[in-house]
Amino acid sequence: MRVAVVGATGNVGTAVLTALHERPEVSSVLGIARRMPDQGAEPYAQADWASIDIGAAVKAPEAIAHLTKAFADVDAVIHLAWLIQPNSKRDLLHRVNVEGTRNVARAAAAAGVDTLVVASSVGAYSPSPGLEVRDESWETGGISTSHYSVDKAAQERVLDEFEAEHPEVTVTRLRPALIFSAAAASEIQRYFLGSWMPVQALKAGRPPLLPLPQGLRIQAVHADDMGAAYAAAAVAGVKGAFNICADDVLGVQDLADIVGDGKKVRPVELPPSMVRTAMSAGHLTGLVAADPGWLDMGMNVPVMDNARAKAELGWKPTRTAADAVAELLGGMIEGTGADSVPMRPRDAGGGSLPVSAVPGGADAGEGASAGKRSPRISEDVDRDLLNLYISDHLTGATAGMSRIERMAEANVDTPVFAELSMLAHEIRNEHRFLEQLLEDLGFKQLPHRQAAAWVGEKAARLKNNGRLVKRSPMTLVLEAELMRSAVIGKKGGWESLRDNAQLLGLDKQVFADLVDNVDRQVAVLDQVHAYARRRAFRTDLETFTPQD
Known part of the structure; x- marks a missing residue:
């Protein structure tokens, strides 16, 4: 059988690809996403791929x-x-989440698909605080103060309607608990804690109180x-x-024991209202990525019974909840x-870009300081x-990385989001490459220059481009022009390092590849600019809503 994974x-999609590859019944897999993965890496190499927007920027x-x-x-x-x-x-x-599910379901019916498996959630359930165990018959009304829970409950209603209209399609809803793994650690930190949280500090020691x-x-x-x-x-x-879900339910002492990792950590239980207030303040100031609705959901969802999955799907957990949380924490560190x-x-590197340009030297994540060959x-x-020259290029890369990340984040609801995000x-990988290059050459970074570039890029965002309370469509035009100039400018840096590679004891081909890659990056920004300039000054065309 052939399975499509939307x-x-x-986190889950990557694990699903691996699991499908291990099923003898599955002959081929189609992966669908807006942003393509490294298709030469596992488990992505085992699938065919299509880039499809299910509703963010298309009708x-x-x-x-x-x-x-x-x-x-x-x-x-499998819709994830x-x-x-x-x-x-x-x-x-x-x-994306509710209407996108409707779009996927309708397409499955139109294509004659036999089975539709949809990712629902424990968050779809109505409140049931306490330890009473609930099975799948518990009401799916959601938690009203959590947008995630509200949308998961709305998704359930979409599936109810679809099942009534298309009884020929087998609709399966999986309602998972929190899903953790080491591979998902950086993703989960970005989505829920934020990049400011110094989780890696736990490597140096564990707190006495939690x-x-x-x-x-x-x-x-x-x-x-x-x-x-x-x-x-x-x-x-x-x-x-x-x-x-796994069979064990974790309380505050269990979580403290996991954080302690063999050392004594005492949990300090605070009133949920106090935690919510602190979380709300952290979210408003940008220090915490998750809004307080996530806490409301976590405190009110029911304890689930997994007996039906064991009996009818032949499924059982191979790891405990404690194992999953411990692995996640280790991955975050x-x-x-x-x-x-x-x-x-967290420290992005790799993919198609070598971490080091030292011939026969550093592998991914290992520089000269790790005992590898120095140029x-x-x-x-x-x-x-x-x-000074390489540091100046790193300064430019710092500003460019901040700008392009902001562009991608601000334009998630446009057709050019996937290109901007990739x-x-x-560019994030190139920034990491330049940092490693300075280390390989035994040079010092000049952090004050990178800090100034970062601050300067943030200050440039204060320009309102004709709009005070909402995004200006002109902003994307200007940012694409600035980013295109920066990308063209860095080409000279790669050319200089390419032509002097022999003197520096570096691999010339690495820089030749980076030079060649600039033209493709410019082409992406040309595409972004073409989209933006057609809408920047118009009153009859939208920039940030689904396009016809």
């Missing part, structure tokens, strides 16, 4: 048409796509077990809902990730000038 590059008829064509030879569809951020764009989240909301209890499931559940559901073709844009490691710089080279991933 949303195949995130329903176009999304359904593209999906229907992709599903033409598919036996089962769900937009977590940005919290502030509720219309966008509803359009403040937690009073009465908190957590169910979790490892991503690998979750992937196995989706694969089992796609093959089994059993209608209905299934709770997916190390900054681990995977080879897709959503799951990129032999010719005595004819002025080391101070070279250090370009941001490349």
Whole structure:
């Protein structure tokens, strides 16, 4: 059988690809996402790929048409796509998460797909605080103060309607607990904690106290077990809902023990209202990525019974919730990730770009300081000038990285988001490459220059471009022009390093490839500019809503 996975590059999607590859019933897999992963890396190399927007920046008829064509030879569809951020764009989240589910379901029916497996959530359930265990018959009214929960409950209603209209399609709903793995650590930190949280400091030591909301209890499931559940559901073709979670339920002392990792950490239980106030303040100031609705949901969702999944899907957890949380925490400390844009490691590097330009030297994540070979710089080279030159390019890369990341984030609801996001991933990797190059050459970074560039780029955002309370359509035009100039400018840096590579003891081909890559990056920005300039000064064309 052939299985399509919509949303195949995130935490769960990556695990599902692995699980499907291990099922003898599955002959081929189609991965669908807006942003493509590294298709040469596992498990992404095992699938065919299509870039399809299910509703963020296209209207329903176009999304359904593209999906229907992709599903033409598919036996089962696993729908995982769900937009977590940005919290502030509720219309966008509803359009992708709720209406996007409707689009996927309609396309599956139009293509004659037999089985549709959809990612629901424990968050779809109505409140049930306490430890009473609930099965799949518990009401799915959601938690009213959590936008995620409200949308998951709305998704359930979409599926109710679809089942009534299309009884020929087997609709399976999986309602998982929190889904954790080491590979998802950096993604989860970005979505919920934010980049400011110094989780990596736990490597140096564990805190004696751990403040937690009073009465908190957590169910979790490892991503690998979750992937196995989706694969089992796609093959089994059993209608209905299934709770997916490990067998253990974690309380505050369990969480403190996990954080302690063998050392004594005492949980301090705080009133949930106090935690909510602090979380709200942190979210408003940008220090915490998640809004307080996530806490409301966590404190009120029921404890789930997983017996039906065990009995009818032949599924069982192979890891405990404690194992999953511990693995996630370890991954956050190390900054681990995977080879897709959503799951990129904290210190992004790798992919098609070598981490080091030292011939036979550093592998991914290992520089000269790790005992690898150091380049032999010719005595004819002025080391101070070279250090300054590369540092200046790193300064430019710092500003460029900040700008392109902001462009991608601000334009998630436009048709050019996928291109901007993947370009941001490349530029982030180039920034990491320059940092490693300075280390390989034994040079010092000049952090005050990078800090000034970062501050300057943030200050430039204060320009309102003719709009005070909403995004100006002119901003994307100007940013594309500035970014295009910066990308063209860096080409000279790669050319200089390419032509002096022998004197520096570096691999010339690495820089030649970077030079060649500039033209493709410029072409992406040309495409972005062409989209933006057609709308920047018009009153009859929208920039930030789905396009016809």
